Amino acid sequence: MTVVEKKQTAERLSESLAEVQRLIELHHERDERAAAANVLQELEQRLQSLHPADIAYILEALPLDERLLVWERVKSQQDGDILLEVSDAVRETLIESMEPDELVAAARQLDTDELADLAGDLPRQVVYEVMGELDEAEREQLQSALSYPEGSIGALMDFELVKIRADVSCEVVLRYLRRFDELPHQTDKIFVLDAQEVLCGVLPLRSLLVADPEQMVSEVMATEVVSFQPEDEARDAALAFERYDLVSAPVVDERGALIGRLTVDEMVDVMREESDSEVLNLAGLKEEEDLFAPVVDSVKNRWSWLAINLCTAFVASRVIGAFEHSINQLVALAALMPIVAGIGGNSGNQTITMIVRALAMGQMQIGQAWRLWRKELGVSIINGLVWGGAIGLIAWALYGRLSLGLVMLAAMTLNLMLAATMGVLIPSLMQKLGRDPALGSSVLITACTDSGGFFIFLGLATLFLL
Amino acid sequence: MTVVEKKQTAERLSESLAEVQRLIELHHERDERAAAANVLQELEQRLQSLHPADIAYILEALPLDERLLVWERVKSQQDGDILLEVSDAVRETLIESMEPDELVAAARQLDTDELADLAGDLPRQVVYEVMGELDEAEREQLQSALSYPEGSIGALMDFELVKIRADVSCEVVLRYLRRFDELPHQTDKIFVLDAQEVLCGVLPLRSLLVADPEQMVSEVMATEVVSFQPEDEARDAALAFERYDLVSAPVVDERGALIGRLTVDEMVDVMREESDSEVLNLAGLKEEEDLFAPVVDSVKNRWSWLAINLCTAFVASRVIGAFEHSINQLVALAALMPIVAGIGGNSGNQTITMIVRALAMGQMQIGQAWRLWRKELGVSIINGLVWGGAIGLIAWALYGRLSLGLVMLAAMTLNLMLAATMGVLIPSLMQKLGRDPALGSSVLITACTDSGGFFIFLGLATLFLL
Structure with a gap:
């Protein structure tokens, strides 16, 4: 019988933080080199068991010197994901501490939409180098994502889409899906396109799974779809996600062709940023501050x-x-x-x-x-x-x-x-x-x-x- | 070719609101009875095309007398859902305007967890009457949901679970799912239980769909699960949803038995309430106010x-x-x-x-x-x-x-x-x-x-x- 983790709440996370802090202190106390190295190894193991978001949280909570010590230990594996999770202020301190080739390696792990999020904070040289390695479709996606202003839907959409035609049976769709290694994260619906790549409906997985395999997609799919255009404001999309309890939604151009999708995790971040900046502005702070900033x-x-x-x-x-x-x-x-x-x-x-x-x-x-x-x-x-x-x-x-x-x-x-x-x-x-x-x-x-x-x-x- | 709605953003919504306001004004201007009735019918049709969340939004934006006029037109169909969507302040005004038998009819449409949300605002008599109509399992769920304090996970969980055993093949699971009329909303994973009803893993739909039908659930399921206990604070759960990009998560008791689940739409509401009360408190307001309150x-x-x-x-x-x-x-x-x-x-x-x-x-x-x-x-x-x-x-x-x-x-x-x-x-x-x-x-x-x-x-x- 495998063990299920019972709880992953704030309590647990601050335990991890306390443990990391204890190890760092221990490391500082050890004069002897070998002993200090041992402690660092323990720290590294401890960190390896954590989710990138948890590591990001720990990095935020540490003063600069301790933060960089931890960052040294983790950056070789999940640095791209962690950089995406930390706040702008902390990201700056982490990127400053990295060599260009480390940054290139980190950026390589990312999807094009994630790369677009990070591009503004990376040295230009690094962005060019990574861009050179992308294939044409990816490069187009990256350029498209970079062309939309911050706060627009275009800057937040991703391109991990599962697309099908309306004139196939559910059985065919199920077989098609099995050819994927994995479906994109937050996939709750598949997008149904016509021959002109125009969105004509969506097939929610929960409909697909209960449908008779013989049924055609066109009979099962939903045709009333909440969709967005890339120029629209992200905050409006977040309100729509909140109002209609969406998990993902298509982004289409003026003629209705599918160009990307929005997912609820991005929208949650938008909501958080909106409410943060409201509170910060009320208190007379321009933006989120690194707690341990100089x-x-x-x-x-x-x-x-x-x-x-x-x-x-x-x-x-x-x-x-x-x-x-x-x-x-x-x-x-x-x-x-x-x-x-x-x-x-x-x-x-x-x-x-x-x-x-x-x-x-x-x-x-x-x-x-x-x-x-x-x-x-x-x-x-x-x-x-x-x-x-x-x-x-x-x-x-x-x-x-x-x-x-x-x-x-x-x-x-x-x-x-x-x-x-x-x-x-x-x-x-x-x-x-x-x-x-x-x-x-x-x-x-x-x-x-x-x-x-x-x-x-x-x-x-x-x-x-x- | 069916038509796909292109956009459902704020702009569109305020158009609906303006249209409703225009119709109400028109209604007030018509002296003649028949003409006024015509306008009301048009209003009713207009409202019928809207999502309950949109109607809730319109009700919030109308002064009391106009609000009740609109409410009269919609309440017979979706009143339960709308009551769930409006703010506490507006809900009070709507419930006050309803007869007990209307309230009973509205409450009947709701799931037990939704009923629990509303119970505090309903006249006690209405709650008793609806409770009397529930079967034993539902009554237990309702009582359990009511037993947890506001702001706890127990008060927010729902009971629409799809449960399976680990020792069956994915093929069997797919066939089992097809027997449902529909899967619960926000279903992104199925819960895997052992013979003691203890949670031993989850089967994400995105894994199920790419898995070989011959594979056993135990081979495909994820065993590292972020789960919660009903006594924990809802705000901690919301932070975990945000951090780990969750769509749904299991709620278990001390021995690990599955008792309910949390979904991201509820968590988004928690986040919204948290940040709202932060801003309201900063401004010296006790709670959200009905804009048109006396x-x-x-x-x-x-x-x-x-x-x-x-x-x-x-x-x-x-x-x-x-x-x-x-x-x-x-x-x-x-x-x-x-x-x-x-x-x-x-x-x-x-x-x-x-x-x-x-x-x-x-x-x-x-x-x-x-x-x-x-x-x-x-x-x-x-x-x-x-x-x-x-x-x-x-x-x-x-x-x-x-x-x-x-x-x-x-x-x-x-x-x-x-x-x-x-x-x-x-x-x-x-x-x-x-x-x-x-x-x-x-x-x-x-x-x-x-x-x-x-x-x-x-x-x-x-x-x-x-």
Whole structure:
């Protein structure tokens, strides 16, 4: 009886990581050469039992020097697959450590679509050398994959297709399939083409397997097919995979000829990248960072958002500067103003997140902005009266001036209304201008509610309190 | 020649939505009864051609009254599937509009695992009635699925399994499969069990199809199987699906007996929910909101984070209050202090996002916190000197006091260092205490950098400038 692995969850993976770290430490401690070599051999064995994706995970979790030590041990076997799995930041460090001939060897193991993914990160010399070894069909595939921009379906499709004609029996198809050494990964359907190579249907394996062998493919195949064109956006395809529970789907050109296919594993990666960049952008990070990147690299990655933030903070500071005279007369204003700005920022971020998501999922049409604005305004007025009232009472109690509390109430309500307005307006405008409504939305709304909040509060105070 | 649908992307879907909206408007405009009924019929036809997931999408994008109008037209056919597809918030509105007998009819269409998903939202009476109609095996499955907590693998697995023995030939398997009307959706492998129902391998369809029919299953099957246990967390399973490019995977109990399976479409939904709740939490929203929810519902959803934000803003306000005397003497402090607090918040959010993500992906061990802290400190010192220097110069130019510029430089550097420290410390502590490090991380770090920033800046100013 063979043994089945019971579990391959996060727990197990971090055990592997801990084991690798223990071995590396052991290696560093051994002064004696032979003993150190022994440990390295154990490490190598340990690594050999792991899936390329697991090794990629371990490489990501190690600081640079330890990462390269591990990479030395594994790169001769599965380096191509591992390079595909690691993040861009870590891939760079690995490729830097490799000799050109090692890179050529790694690239040779890859399919053309995988090679296309990696080509941008490899030295040009290496790409040319590997390209020279491809046959004509492969070279065409590679060039086609390279010709589509990042983020398009064309850049993600692969070319491992099983194609059949509609006018054969299922029996013939089964016999045809048996001639393969193996079917391409993630094959859940076979593509049915007519004489002009135009896609006329798909034959899901689950239909093929239950069909009577005598039946013709044309009777069994599905003709309602979700298909894509290479120029379309990958994120739209990922949404379609999610919506229709697809495992693979054909990519066709304008006349319907089959040119490639998409698989769910690629789409899962697209979804992951989309949501990652959403979170990273919200936090003001340009892209995924290598956790152990040199300080300089991290500074570069975080630079641009900090600079933007600083500019908006400076504007807010000048707004306050314009009211220095008022603050001088009533210093309580300085203590209370961050509350007005803060709650506006929080509430505005809530609104803008809702709207950006609805726009991204295509659930909100620009025509509905008016309706949603009224709703958000309603929410903000309620929140303003409740929270503004509470803080107004506290301000009254603290500083003993009812009028100060009333100004606080009014300013908070008005700033929340501003937040609601800008929260609907900014993403709608961005969308209308053809920009990505998510990018920088958090920074923009906070800029509005900070400067706006200071202006409203200090302005009202100047009018009514001084 | 049958026609193949060429495209089913976002564009197409929003066309359907626009068409539905046009028909609804037309319906509202028609005073005459017969004409209105005609339009409704057209609407119904239009809807019938759509996939349940597409109808779900349209329902999400419509305001409540229009949503219920559409729901009336579709609910008799695919209501069960549609209810599964819509978000929790929208599902509630749909279920509210249905009679108990309609709900029973809808629930009857579902598999036991789908029924389990929906059970929490259905009136108890309806669940009992449907349960009474299940056979014993189904009832057991339902109870088992309901017994696992939300977010566990047990709550997500389904029971549509194709099981075979290892000691038969592939020919026999092929014949056995032909007796099915159809194979379960997302079937990419068949589960191989021994006499004790213990999983001893899986037979991928892609291996079965290329195998010699004479070969025994035991020779063809894969014995290294990624399998899960029902108590494990769904998010770990989703990561494993992503890492190993799985389409389906077995769920087994402690002794290895097969009890269910996971499929990639469920895992994609888990990934989506995970990343959604990450973004929503960052923005201070408790959960996904129905875009057209009544104002009161929205207020409730946003209430808790606003309250927390208000408390932290109030603390920051009291920190400033403690320095009112200093501000009174040098009012420029009031204008400059938000810059110090703001850049600290931005930088702290960058750090904490990095750390939270690394912890969530299992790429950071608590033991590395020390090392990462030193790195983040390095980043913050560089940023502090650069940006603090720039703003210090501007402050010097604006207010004509070199010492004010120097205090600005020092305060910004110190606050960035505080941000880096708390950005590493907070999530590491949360993780050590067994809490979710993501929850509230943004609010906590901003609270630290606001109050801390005001304290550092006003404290330094009080010491050196007054």
